[in-house]
Amino acid sequence: MSQAAVEVKNLSVSFPGHGKSVIEAVKNVSFKLTPGKALGIVGESGSGKSVTARALLGLAGGQVTADVLNILGTDARKLPDAQWRELRGGKVAMILQDALNSLDPLRPIHREIADALPLARKARKHAAVEALRRVEMPNPTVRADQRSPQLSGGMRQRALIAQAMIGNPAVVVADEATTALDTRLTRLVLDQLHELTTQGIALAIISHDLAQIAQVADEIIVMRHGEIVEAGLTDQILERPSHDYTKQLLAAVPAGVPRFVPLAREVSQGATPQAGLPRSEASRKATDELAVEVTGLSKTFGDHVAVDDVSLSIGKGATLGLVGESGSGKTTTARMILGLTAPDTGTVHIFGEQFTPAKEIERRALRDRIGAIYQDPLASFDPRYSVSQILINALSQGTTSRARQYRKRAEELLETVELDSSVLSRYPRELSGGQRQRLAIARALAPEPDILILDEPVSALDVSVQATVLDLLDRIQLETATSYLFITHDLAVVEHMSDTIAVMTNGQLVETGIAEQILNHPRHTYTQELMAAAPTWGINRAS
Amino acid sequence: MHIITWLARRVGAAAILLWLVATVIFIAIRFIPGDPAEAIMGGPGSQASAEALEAAREQYHLNEPILVQYGLYLGKLATGDLGTSYAQHRPVAQVMAEMLPATLQLTLIALVIAWLIAFVMAAIAARSSRIGQAMGTIIEVIAAAIPHFWLGAMLIIIFSTWLGWLPAVDTGTVQGIILPAVTLAIPLSGFLAQLMRDSLLTAMNSPFALAARARGASEGQVFFRHGFRHAALPALNLTGWAVAASISGAVVVEEVFARPGLGRSLLGAVLSRDMPMVTGIALFSALIYMVVMLVVETIEAFINPAAARGDDQ
Structure with missing residues (x-):
């Protein structure tokens, strides 16, 4: 030696x-x-x-x-x-x-x-x-x-x-x-x-x-x-x-773990144990109904084509994983689906109703049915709002941040995301990264949405914390049949979370299909390159 | 962007801004109570005859409709004619030209002193313990909050009356400018130090400072290569405001130390309703502010080219 x-x-x-x-x-x-x-x-x-x-x-x-x-x-x-x-x-x-x-x-x-x-x-x-x-x-x-x-x-x-x-x-x-x-x-x-x-x-x-x-x-x-x-x-x-x-x-590590199989072995402290919840493919409430239908979305900024003719759909209670590198147009697509960026062309339908293009006053009711969670939750919280103010503000649709009548509902939301109600009086910056992301999920759940757009929701988290957040998202989907658009650059995460996968590069959707098929038999050269770059290594899952 | 287009845009914007300032001054002056004709004739105490007042009105177009007066006023300004001082019966431009060097000298020296004090304070505070930083904050707040007239009076008592080191009033010598400049500089340095310390601390604790240490840089190198630039940016940004603040501060300081200058002339002009004088000084202050901002932006572009081009992130 x-x-x-x-x-x-x-x-x-x-x-x-x-x-x-x-x-x-x-x-x-x-x-x-x-x-x-x-x-x-x-x-x-x-x-x-x-x-x-x-x-x-x-x-x-x-x-x-x-x-x-x-x-x-x-x-x-x-x-x-x-x-x-x-x-x-x-x-x-x-x-x-x-x-x-x-x-x-x-x-x-x-x-x-x-x-x-x-x-x-x-x-x-x-x-x-x-x-x-x-x-x-x-x-x-x-x-x-x-x-x-x-x-x-x-x-x-x-x-x-x-x-x-x-x-x-x-x-x-x-x-x-x-x-x-x-x-x-x-x-x-x-x-x-x-x-x-x-x-x-x-x-x-x-x-x-x-x-x-x-x-x-x-x-x-x-x-x-x-x-x-x-x-x-x-x-x-x-x-x-x-x-x-x-x-x-x-x-x-989510790579190779089938859908809805929990990743975290140990429930974190202060969380509510999920007693006897059946967690399998069989207990899903997914139906053939389409939650989101996007056709021909395009967006150009100056002379840069950010999104080019993107069409996709998400079933009720199902997850579409949107994969691509930074700058591929994933986030712009998400913003257009959320109705935050107006597309140059194309339409978005939510449960059969036209969401984009539409007048703001007409689609306001639909907005409650679609929520979003981002990579950096701290940036999306008002630093002067306590956890209870953040949740009450979301529950009351922004009309108040103090009214007592929402308190019980706020506590229920925290319970849903496995946070202790003692965090109500604390401020987001006092929470850990995983707790903040749970709070972001709780806030997104406040209007009881049917669709969640998750833009790199676990990219800033440690693998072990990421596991608990992914488990939580799985559980919410099983219980409420919420549809997810899961945007990420992490192939292992997307494999674990998605029913269908869409691959984006340079603003274009190059491949869409059943998750298993995209991961194992990619047809487009870009997807093949992406899969080749993914970590390949064996972990003994039986332990 | 091309340098010529950039400069043309700047000058255009400055012209529009000057016109706005001139208009605001014109309107504001109409709201000042009292008869301008009386002011021309030497104020209410002068007991001017009705004929004399009427003659003054005629001479200064005070009988014309307000819009005509505005037109005449702008026309004169456009040709660089600031009018004649009511009180001194001399062209305003001439009076200002006499006063300007004294005030510019005072404010520039004060700015330099303020920057030096702020820089030293920030550097000390950023390197000291938590208690030291708390003390630094208190000193900064006190410095920023002291009124000029009180500070000036205190400095005179200490350094002139007690110690006898420096003259209490301006004598036209180097010693004479020290006390007025320091009086003007101390409150300014309080503001600047607060800004600098904040960004200095952030920079010295940032990952790029760690990276610099990891490649063998000493604390001094980290400070000058990284910390100082980041600290200087927000303070530079404030310098346009600081110049404006020191000119208005000069009004008080020049009076306290009996220094001739623009500030003191402005005070006198306002008290005696010498409108052309007030207009001239106010417009000139606006012009100085714009020139300073232009210089500041150029320096900033030098330190941070990315932000200047607008492609920062």
């Missing part, structure tokens, strides 16, 4: 909490990074995985202690800041998640990539362009001069990788580098990360998504509440997980 590039033994990181309390973010974590190998660190948000990763660069903050913290032969336990900076600029690099803000929006990306290099101005820029070329950035010379708002999500992620690679590091830490990217980009970034290990770099890859990590990592450690609950070779973790939490994480 080769010499370890990084050795960590009993690493602990703590932060001062309220008053004199201490928050132990990381407790006694030990692992090694080996040149040419990738270590995956898996866990939910708050599991301490990012703090662990940052400790390898001396950026954890807080109080760091360890029996061994050896980075490339340097004892880094009491390293002065100047020496840390030397390590960070050269031998140890980090790839951050592209949260739109990982590159300074005010600076050209060539500066963001190369400003640490000890070279003259011109040489630095040249090096940045070269680094961009190596990560296959299209048009690197032009892109180098642009700023991050002018780049697409995939280009920004490439720039972030280029930034990490420019100093020829020996150790690379990738923190959620594939989160929120669509299938093909994820594939591409994972391939590039894998490429790093073949160049002899010691890689640590951090994610909440076990499925993604498993494609690159040789070994995996699973973290929860700041501790390692399980560690082992990737195959071993996937096939013979020993810890319950690892099994739970594996079960939460």
